[in-house]
């Protein structure tokens with residue numbers, strides 16, 4: 001790679017996993033582009049290769065191992081190409097180095113700086129950086145890394161370490177920079193954003209951070225994820241209700257609707273407490289949408305315990321449910337429990353939740369037919385513009401105009417479980433406060 005001219009340098013990135021990985025991947029890609037690299041889809045053409053990995057489920061880890069194995073021949077043919085592996089797959093770098101000697105560098109999750117430094121060190125020094133490219137309409141900004149909970153099924157905390165919050169000023173500075181380059185919506189990210197600031201001097205919390213980010217001019221929308229039911233506070237809920245730019249949407253994983261299972265998961269709350277939290281959120285934030293995560297087939301989950309989850313989902317009626325069948329991850333506490341729900345039974349429970357939720361999401365979305373929703377347009381897909389409502393619903397519409405990065409008022413004509421579509425009635429390129437009033441937010 002040494003001596004390659006900027007403009008002829010190429011990079012390849014393969015990334016799976018959570019939004020934190022997406023955010024890290026986007027940062028790494030941007031840094032490479034500023035160094036003059038352009039992206040290629042074929043790893044055989046790349047001078048720099050990055051795999052950003054996930055091991056949250058066995059299937060993800062299998063995909064990482066498969067992809068890594070396929071790059072062995074690429075490296076054999078191009079020994080000067082630089083191959084780095086980052087993310088939750090990387091726990092014991094020395095052991096991985098022995099298993100994959102053709103990998104040049106293993107980096108812990110989110111160590112984008114380490115990656116960029118290593119690339120820079122291999123390039124000719126002293127070159128000026130290219131100006132940063134325009135920002136996407138909606139960007140992710142990490143605010144806290146790691147997690148101090150001990151959920152027994154979770155491998156992420158074992159790989160990402162203890163909680164580390166970024167200072168408020170650093171986050172605000174990054175958001176200002178994105179907005180200067182054209183971003184209009186920011187999603188504040190963390191394994192547990194409700195724990196934000198506990199490790200910082202003065203202990204600012206997520207409500208303080210939302211307030212500070214809210215002050216960034218020309219930023220229209222603020223989101224945050226993921227929350228933890230044991231750490232969500234009234235202060236945070238009130239900040240969502242009070243601050244017009246903060247969208248009415250919570251990602252609040254419940255995982256199970258049965259107290260005994262929640263206890264075995266060491267989630268730190270009961271069903272009653274979760275239910276009360278949902279009540280407070282719905283009372284304080286009118287029109288709020290709620291998304292949740294559920295695991296079915298956790299060790300020892302009886303039919304009755306599963307039905308408790310099922311009935312709770314029927315009762316709460318989330319807008320979105322992400323459901324997964326339990327798979328044991330080596331090194332976690334739950335992996336020592338007998339994985340005693342048979343695979344076909346896990347699959348049946350998964351399908352039951354999916355079918356239930358498809359119906360509920362459809363019913364909730366159908367209530368929007370005939371109404372006007374405000375959509376921040378993020379791009380085009382198959383000839384249609386698409387974007388999201390404040391409540392995080394995906395909306396499509398057709399228009400010959402250029403709607404990129406604008407707020408469109410869309411009259412909803414059709415609703416499905418996963419998206420809405422309609423006709424644009426009006427739009428604006430600035431001053432969302434006015435449109436927030438129009439649509440009755442806050």
Ligand code: SF4
Nearest residue numbers: 147149151154157191
């Ligand atoms: S809250 Fe639980 S599931 Fe989420 S990252 Fe922390 S330990 Fe894992």
